[in-house]
Amino acid sequence: MNVLYDHQIFTMQKYGGVSRYFTEIISHIRENVKIDIAIKYSNNAYLTNLKLKPEIEKLVNPYEKFLPNINFRGKRKLFNLLSRLKSYKSTDPNIFNKNLSIEQLKSQDFDIFHPTYYDNYFLEHIGHKPFVLTIYDMIHELYPEMINDPELCQRKAILAKKASHIIAISDQTKKDIIEILGIPENKISVIYLANSIQENFIKLELPKNYLLFVGERGFYKNFLFFASSIAPLLKKDSTLMIICTGRNFNQTELNYLSRENIQNRFLYKESNDRELFQLYKNAKAFIFPSHYEGFGLPILEAFKAGCPMILSNSSCFREIAGDAATYFSPTNSNELITAVETMLQKNDFRNILVQKGYEREKYFSWEKSAKETAELYRKVIEEFNNS
Numbered sequence: 565m566n567v568l569y570d571h572q573i574f575t576m577q578k579y580g581g582v583s584r585y586f587t588e589i590i591s592h593i594r595e596n597v598k599i600d601i602a603i604k605y606s607n608n609a610y611l612t613n614l615k616l617k618p619e620i621e622k623l624v625n626p627y628e629k630f631l632p633n634i635n636f637r638g639k640r641k642l643f644n645l646l647s648r649l650k651s652y653k654s655t656d657p658n659i660f661n662k663n664l665s666i667e668q669l670k671s672q673d674f675d676i677f678h679p680t681y682y683d684n685y686f687l688e689h690i691g692h693k694p695f696v697l698t699i700y701d702m703i704h705e706l707y708p709e710m711i712n713d714p715e716l717c718q719r720k721a722i723l724a725k726k727a728s729h730i731i732a733i734s735d736q737t738k739k740d741i742i743e744i745l746g747i748p749e750n751k752i753s754v755i756y757l758a759n760s761i762q763e764n765f766i767k768l769e770l771p772k773n774y775l776l777f778v779g780e781r782g783f784y785k786n787f788l789f790f791a792s793s794i795a796p797l798l799k800k801d802s803t804l805m806i807i808c809t810g811r812n813f814n815q816t817e818l819n820y821l822s823r824e825n826i827q828n829r830f831l832y833k834e835s836n837d838r839e840l841f842q843l844y845k846n847a848k849a850f851i852f853p854s855h856y857e858g859f860g861l862p863i864l865e866a867f868k869a870g871c872p873m874i875l876s877n878s879s880c881f882r883e884i885a886g887d888a889a890t891y892f893s894p895t896n897s898n899e900l901i902t903a904v905e906t907m908l909q910k911n912d913f914r915n916i917l918v919q920k921g922y923e924r925e926k927y928f929s930w931e932k933s934a935k936e937t938a939e940l941y942r943k944v945i946e947e948f949n950n951s
Contacts, residue, residue, distance in 0.1 A: 571661030701858025844869030
């Protein structure tokens with residue numbers, strides 16, 4: 565069985581849940597599966613662990629160095645436009661990688677195609693071959709006031725209807741796909757994600773008393789609600805700090821924290837997987853206040869590191885974490901404060917959640933995810949060839 569993956573997410577991301585998902589699936593698929601990834605230029609961190617031929621070449625001017633700490637709608641389009649100018653960069657990675665994907669699609673030297681994101685460019689080149697689409701969430705459709713991207717929604721809907729089969733990463737995502745896009749239930753299979761960070765014992769200089777906020781903070785991530793909710797507790801407890809990962813604070817966030825007079829209580833830490841494990845391990849709790857997630861990989865990371873967590877009671881969080889976390893409404897500050905105070909004051913409660921988390925995390929593995937994905941590929945190929 566020959567499986568072809570395209571360039572999309574590996575061109576878009578250096579780090580990120582979607583590109584990590586694909587590299588983990590690719591690296592864990594074992595028996596009688598030939599893998600090909602149509603990509604040459606990328607700064608994706610996870611691809612370096614895969615032995616690809618030809619070798620991936622790093623970009624001269626990657627996207628993450630373009631106007632750092634300045635975010636605006638159309639930033640990536642501006643980057644791609646400037647990338648075509650030789651004075652800025654000699655190779656536009658998106659165009660080159662896309663053309664490479666088209667060449668390999670036209671060759672028809674594969675049994676099944678798995679696009680890594682929602683660009684539908686490949687439909688006119690795939691010929692008589694099946695493709696599987698992974699849908700990670702329906703955030704754009706559910707929260708257009710927060711993430712307004714009608715073109716992405718339109719492309720996703722087209723691909724969902726044309727796909728031979730769809731992988732959803734949670735039952736919640738499957739339910740949303742059915743309700744929003746009208747896709748038949750029997751066309752969707754749920755295959756869970758897994759944790760990628762590993763236990764380690766490196767030492768970091770960290771505050772003794774801190775809460776952890778991991779990843780992106782914009783829009784549906786609900787960061788400003790969290791900051792305003794936690795402000796009274798920070799003012800009452802001078803030892804409590806908040807550590808944030810992901811990207812550095814933008815000006816809007818800095819202005820908000822300054823107005824609340826809590827800017828000195830929020831620390832940004834750039835971290836790799838080894839450092840992130842220690843951030844979880846030493847935190848009093850991990851806070852995840854999102855309005856919506858397709859899965860929530862940080863939940864499994866926190867489980868692995870023995871970090872108790874306080875989660876929003878929305879979307880898929882209860883499905884993934886079960887009774888190994890405590891929950892609050894993502895619009896109720898009092899519930900959040902109560903949950904944090906309980907976590908800080910009751911060590912026995914924290915320890916119970918930690919132990920439950922260790923057990924819960926065993927349910928998820930990349931070996932299991934990859935095996936289920938490979939089995940789905942085979943089933944789709946067989947059904948497609950017999951149709």
